[in-house]
Amino acid sequence: MKKITQLCLMLLFFVMSSAIYAQTITGTILDESGPLPGANIMEKGTTNGTTTDFDGKFSLNVKENSGSIVVSFIGFTNKTVKFTVVAGETKDLGSITLASDNALDEIIVTAVSFAVDRETPVAVSTIKAQEIEAKLGSQEFPEILKSTPGVYATKSGGGFGDGRLSLRGFSSENVAVMINGVPVNDMENGAVYWSNWAGLADVTSAMQVQRGLGASKVAVPSIGGTVNILSKTTDVEKGGSISVGVGNDGYQKYGATVSTGLLDSGWAVTASGAKTKSDGYIDGTQAEGYNYFLNVSNQLNDNHKISFTTFGAPQWHGQRQNRSTIETYRNAESGTRFNPDWGLRDGNVVNIEDNFYHKSQSSLNHYWTIGEKSSLSTALYASWGNGGGGGTAGDSNLFKQRIGGDDQPVDIDNIVEINRAAGAQGFGSEAYLRASRNDHSWFGALSTFKTDLNDNLAFVAGVDLRTYTGKHFSEVTDLLGGAYALDNNNVNNPNAALQVGDKRDYWNDGDVGWQGLFTQLEYNNDVLAGFISASVSNTSYRRVDYFNYLDSDDLQETDKYNFAGFGIKGGANYNLNENNNVFVNIGYLEKAPGFDAVFLNYDNEHINEDAVNQKIFSFELGYGYRSEKFAANVNLYHTKWDDRSFTDNFTEDNIDYFVNLLGVNALHQGAEFDFNYRPSDKLTLTGMLSLGNWEWDNNVLDVQVYDEANNAVGDPIDLYIEGLKVSDAAQTTAALGLNYEVMDKTFFSVDYNYFGNYYADFDPNDRTTEGAPQSWKAPDYSTFDASVRYGFDFGSFDAVLTARMNNVFDAEYIADARDGADHDAATALVWYGFGRTFNFSAKINF
Numbered sequence: 001m002k003k004i005t006q007l008c009l010m011l012l013f014f015v016m017s018s019a020i021y022a023q024t025i026t027g028t029i030l031d032e033s034g035p036l037p038g039a040n041i042m043e044k045g046t047t048n049g050t051t052t053d054f055d056g057k058f059s060l061n062v063k064e065n066s067g068s069i070v071v072s073f074i075g076f077t078n079k080t081v082k083f084t085v086v087a088g089e090t091k092d093l094g095s096i097t098l099a100s101d102n103a104l105d106e107i108i109v110t111a112v113s114f115a116v117d118r119e120t121p122v123a124v125s126t127i128k129a130q131e132i133e134a135k136l137g138s139q140e141f142p143e144i145l146k147s148t149p150g151v152y153a154t155k156s157g158g159g160f161g162d163g164r165l166s167l168r169g170f171s172s173e174n175v176a177v178m179i180n181g182v183p184v185n186d187m188e189n190g191a192v193y194w195s196n197w198a199g200l201a202d203v204t205s206a207m208q209v210q211r212g213l214g215a216s217k218v219a220v221p222s223i224g225g226t227v228n229i230l231s232k233t234t235d236v237e238k239g240g241s242i243s244v245g246v247g248n249d250g251y252q253k254y255g256a257t258v259s260t261g262l263l264d265s266g267w268a269v270t271a272s273g274a275k276t277k278s279d280g281y282i283d284g285t286q287a288e289g290y291n292y293f294l295n296v297s298n299q300l301n302d303n304h305k306i307s308f309t310t311f312g313a314p315q316w317h318g319q320r321q322n323r324s325t326i327e328t329y330r331n332a333e334s335g336t337r338f339n340p341d342w343g344l345r346d347g348n349v350v351n352i353e354d355n356f357y358h359k360s361q362s363s364l365n366h367y368w369t370i371g372e373k374s375s376l377s378t379a380l381y382a383s384w385g386n387g388g389g390g391g392t393a394g395d396s397n398l399f400k401q402r403i404g405g406d407d408q409p410v411d412i413d414n415i416v417e418i419n420r421a422a423g424a425q426g427f428g429s430e431a432y433l434r435a436s437r438n439d440h441s442w443f444g445a446l447s448t449f450k451t452d453l454n455d456n457l458a459f460v461a462g463v464d465l466r467t468y469t470g471k472h473f474s475e476v477t478d479l480l481g482g483a484y485a486l487d488n489n490n491v492n493n494p495n496a497a498l499q500v501g502d503k504r505d506y507w508n509d510g511d512v513g514w515q516g517l518f519t520q521l522e523y524n525n526d527v528l529a530g531f532i533s534a535s536v537s538n539t540s541y542r543r544v545d546y547f548n549y550l551d552s553d554d555l556q557e558t559d560k561y562n563f564a565g566f567g568i569k570g571g572a573n574y575n576l577n578e579n580n581n582v583f584v585n586i587g588y589l590e591k592a593p594g595f596d597a598v599f600l601n602y603d604n605e606h607i608n609e610d611a612v613n614q615k616i617f618s619f620e621l622g623y624g625y626r627s628e629k630f631a632a633n634v635n636l637y638h639t640k641w642d643d644r645s646f647t648d649n650f651t652e653d654n655i656d657y658f659v660n661l662l663g664v665n666a667l668h669q670g671a672e673f674d675f676n677y678r679p680s681d682k683l684t685l686t687g688m689l690s691l692g693n694w695e696w697d698n699n700v701l702d703v704q705v706y707d708e709a710n711n712a713v714g715d716p717i718d719l720y721i722e723g724l725k726v727s728d729a730a731q732t733t734a735a736l737g738l739n740y741e742v743m744d745k746t747f748f749s750v751d752y753n754y755f756g757n758y759y760a761d762f763d764p765n766d767r768t769t770e771g772a773p774q775s776w777k778a779p780d781y782s783t784f785d786a787s788v789r790y791g792f793d794f795g796s797f798d799a800v801l802t803a804r805m806n807n808v809f810d811a812e813y814i815a816d817a818r819d820g821a822d823h824d825a826a827t828a829l830v831w832y833g834f835g836r837t838f839n840f841s842a843k844i845n846f
Helices: 002-016 129-135 141-145 326-331 396-400 412-424
Strands: 024-031 040-043 049-051 057-061 066-072 079-084 090-097 123-128 151-154 164-167 175-179 204-211 225-231 239-247 251-259 267-278 287-299 304-312 315-318 342-345 348-351 354-369 374-394 431-452 457-478 485-487 496-498 503-524 528-545 561-575 580-591 614-626 630-652 655-677 683-696 700-707 712-719 730-743 746-758 781-794 797-806 814-818 829-832 837-845
Touching: 040 057, 049 057, 079 090, 123 129, 123 141, 123 630, 129 141, 129 204, 129 746, 129 781, 129 797, 141 151, 141 164, 141 204, 151 730, 164 175, 164 225, 326 829, 342 412, 374 396, 374 457, 396 412, 396 431, 412 431, 485 503, 496 503
Parallel strands: 024 090, 175 225
Antiparallel strands: 024 057, 040 049, 040 066, 066 079, 123 204, 151 164, 204 225, 239 251, 239 837, 251 267, 267 287, 287 304, 287 315, 304 354, 315 354, 342 348, 354 374, 374 431, 431 457, 457 503, 485 496, 503 528, 528 561, 561 580, 580 614, 614 630, 630 655, 655 683, 655 700, 683 730, 700 712, 730 746, 746 781, 781 797, 797 837, 814 829
């Protein structure tokens, strides 16, 4: 602790002694309703810039005595203002008003879903592109949110793009993630696979986390909150950038962006691309990925604008899927980097567990200004996904034989020899590699109409339509020296001798439909702002199974099962004065059960006739304080989640069993505090504290276990989970941050994060005795991150150098855990978080 104190004192002395004097311009940025906090101010032709404070004021040391500044903010037209200032003096540019820009393609869909400070009655945090570029580095994209109240983000197993995010104790399945207003949660299970969006950080202009019910007007039944990501739009000015980055464990990244600017014809095009490569911090997690982004837009006339955007991130990476005990890591040669899921063949790495995927998303947006009071925005979008995750097949014991000790790579050469010997005798591979594929096609339309009923009241209504087909199958990827792989799971082709690329084990489709309607009334008189909204939706599921049923069998395709859902929510924000505001929101949602909760036991015969909607009630109070130098928020929330979809499948003695849990309830409640303090134009201090209390709310009695023939097995069992903590996310988090402008265009930042009250994930089916214990509580931990950005002139170009270091003091901590048989540290299966990592990058703007 003494060293940390000394380091902090040295840093404070350094930043406080580094101030310089230059000519300064000041001003106040406004919109039609008043000050505009968080607006960007950039000295034109440079990377020198700042943002407005909570009263819309800014102060900027400019390089030249005369020139122009460009003022920008999401949802408003950029404004260029000229200035002339005498060296050593300050020039006040006065009030600068930005006009709303309904034609911006990046907000065509999302403008009505992006929360506004001191107006929208929700708890919200906004992260801008500059902060993402400065702090993310080689971290997982969700980790940029780890200093946000209520958020718990980890790297999971540690593979490229394998990070996960929880919000107020709810996993990503119950957190709505939208990119440019388009929902991206998996249509079958609600999950978000961040490896599909590995390049998203490069093209994000802003990212907003709305905790709780959120302000999104689409009929998305989020429980924990909404993550709304806006991609960059077509640049108004001609130019681009080239970037390169390097880091620990062979990390390399190269990227470029180019824009035509706004042409005389009204067209504008922006394109960017990047390549990322890494040996992986964790053993056996090599990765290679690419990402691309293209936006083409045209202002057809004063009333119509169209914009086409497409982006994706094809990638491949090795994975660590299986956790280990703490003792295993301590005894392993590579320590916390140990990964049991890779091996060597002829001296080359073989990734036993890996992931390969390419998910593209394309949208065509149209914005129509119908008149002075009305507008219609429409997005047609499509997404195609191809890929899956690798694993083992055949005799799993062969993959337990290692080269040397238990902490060494799997001996793949030994498996190859066994398979070749079997092939010589006319037999197939005894052990081989396979991939579980999840290809899909997804089409949707989202249209929103808005009209001003009077000066204070607006009406919003829209439609949200989606159709999705997921193609699920397993395929042979490597016979490991064998002649074929024998599979007897396809009734249409029994005892099949399979080659690489052939389907095995299972093959089925999941068809999901979604139809949603939403409407909202909004009131705003500058002091009081409020809304009330309602939505209805229908979710339909159908399953097609090509392996378990003959092609002539009517059971090969199920009927369509429909689940109607609805939601109603409302809230109000009241500005007590120019410094203080309070808000409240309340809502009730009914959400359809997941796909697997309807089709039990992975077949078309065991339909869960008892499947019911999940029911969510949420209530929240908030208080905000804003002044020239200080801002703070306090939020109290209470979320009741009843009839949670909870099914379980397990195998004992080669017999498949399944359990359908009904009436499982949970209560999530807590308090959140965050602040932002700017004692000077150069220094910004931030902080937050999040205290959660998330528990299962009831025991579940008379639970029946069924076998694969749908026969009841044994007597019903009771599950005693009431009072047990909802697991797998830290219930207490805190953060402190410092950002200091050392000199012109040079910034230094330090971030401290604390995570506590993390309970290991557990299976409620294990809690069959009264007085069941809590799952194991992992040790609390904290980390420090630091970054430096240095801007300078590189000939006639602007350049930026950025250095980042995460977990500066190399803290050892457990980020993810699965509860063990004895609910203690000895039996828990865990993943450790990363130790110290670093990243350097350079960017040239032209």
